[in-house]
Amino acid sequence: MNKVSVYGSFTQALFFSGVVSVPKYLLTHYKVIGLTDREVMILLQILCDAEMNPYPSLASLAARMTASLSDIEESVGHLVEQNLLSIERYWSPTEEKWLNSYRFVGLIDELAELWAIERSQQLEEERVLRQTQSMSNTSPAMPVKSSMENLVRVFESELGRPLTSIECENFDRWLSSHFSEELIIEALRRGVSAGIRNFRYLDSILREWEKKGLRTKAEIEAEDAYFQSRQEKKTSRPKKQGPKTSSNKYDNFYL
The missing domain is CATH 1.10.10.10 (Winged helix-like DNA-binding domain superfamily/Winged helix DNA-binding domain)
Known part of the structure; x- marks a missing residue:
């Protein structure tokens, strides 16, 4: 075989x-x-x-x-x-x-x-x-969309005019950087109080808060109270003659 x-x-x-x-x-x-x-x-x-x-x-x-x-x-x-x-x-x-x-x-x-x-x-x-x-x-898209719409509505009401598309891009950038809607509106409120409605000024405020690790309105208010307390201590001491300085801590951020 x-x-x-x-x-x-x-x-x-x-x-x-x-x-x-x-x-x-x-x-x-x-x-x-x-x-x-x-x-x-x-x-x-x-x-x-x-x-x-x-x-x-x-x-x-x-x-x-x-x-x-x-x-x-x-x-x-x-x-x-x-x-x-x-x-x-x-x-x-x-x-x-x-x-x-x-x-x-x-x-x-x-x-x-x-x-x-x-x-x-x-x-x-x-x-x-x-x-x-x-x-x-x-889920993430819905809150972002809702925040965008609310921010546009609040800003247009405060500024008294429609926002441009370039200005609206700031909202997207801020929200992407994890700034809350509450903080963005608080920055606007402070800008309006200072008579400054420039978006670059508002961005400077937000970046300063970020640098200090302030993520909520309560933390910002606590920081303001601490800043005010230091200012009051300085004014209670005998002042030396020198150049006058501003008490607004955000003035240096206005561009």
């Missing part, structure tokens, strides 16, 4: 010898449930004989493997102890006697529970991801 014929005959015999169906989930997760490589191979050998011999002897299993008979006995005992493999008795009508059979109910239950946990975690991760994407697509 030539080599090609031998190869063809062997291939045919190989596939006709039968195939053992092994769940992929078992092969990819047996380590997670505490199975060793040897124990998995023993399970596969038992599955191999399941149809013809549901209870193969330990000696026959050892004959197919590199493990010794004592190792096989120890591994099977561990599988039974962990309830991943069980030995059940059943009545054989053909042989008219009770026989033993290996069952994999415990192993299937363990894998099913693991699968359920992983599936639950996967669904939760997908839910969180969808929620995050939804928030990133809608």
Whole structure:
């Protein structure tokens, strides 16, 4: 028989010898449930004989493997102890006697529970991801749009004229820099009080607050109170003759 014929005959015999169906989930997760490589191979050998011999002897299993008979006995005992493999008795009508059979109910239950946990975690991760994407697509845009509209309305009311598109770009820049709507309006109020309605002046005020780490109106008012207290202490001391200085701390920012 030539080599090609031998190869063809062997291939045919190989596939006709039968195939053992092994769940992929078992092969990819047996380590997670505490199975060793040897124990998995023993399970596969038992599955191999399941149809013809549901209870193969330990000696026959050892004959197919590199493990010794004592190792096989120890591994099977561990599988039974962990309830991943069980030995059940059943009545054989053909042989008219009770026989033993290996069952994999415990192993299937363990894998099913693991699968359920992983599936639950996967669904939760997908839910969180969808929620995050939804928030990133809608939630941030709505407050920014609302803030822009409110700022335009307040500024136009205070300035008594419509804003130009270039002036409106300042709002987008300030909001992107995490200045709150409250702080921007407060800067406007202070600019109007000083008689200065220049956007560059307002930007200077906001940048000064940012430099000092002031992020809320309450923090700014506390800083103002501290500044005023220092000014009052200075005025209570004897003054030396010198150049007159301004008490408005924002005057230097007017451009």
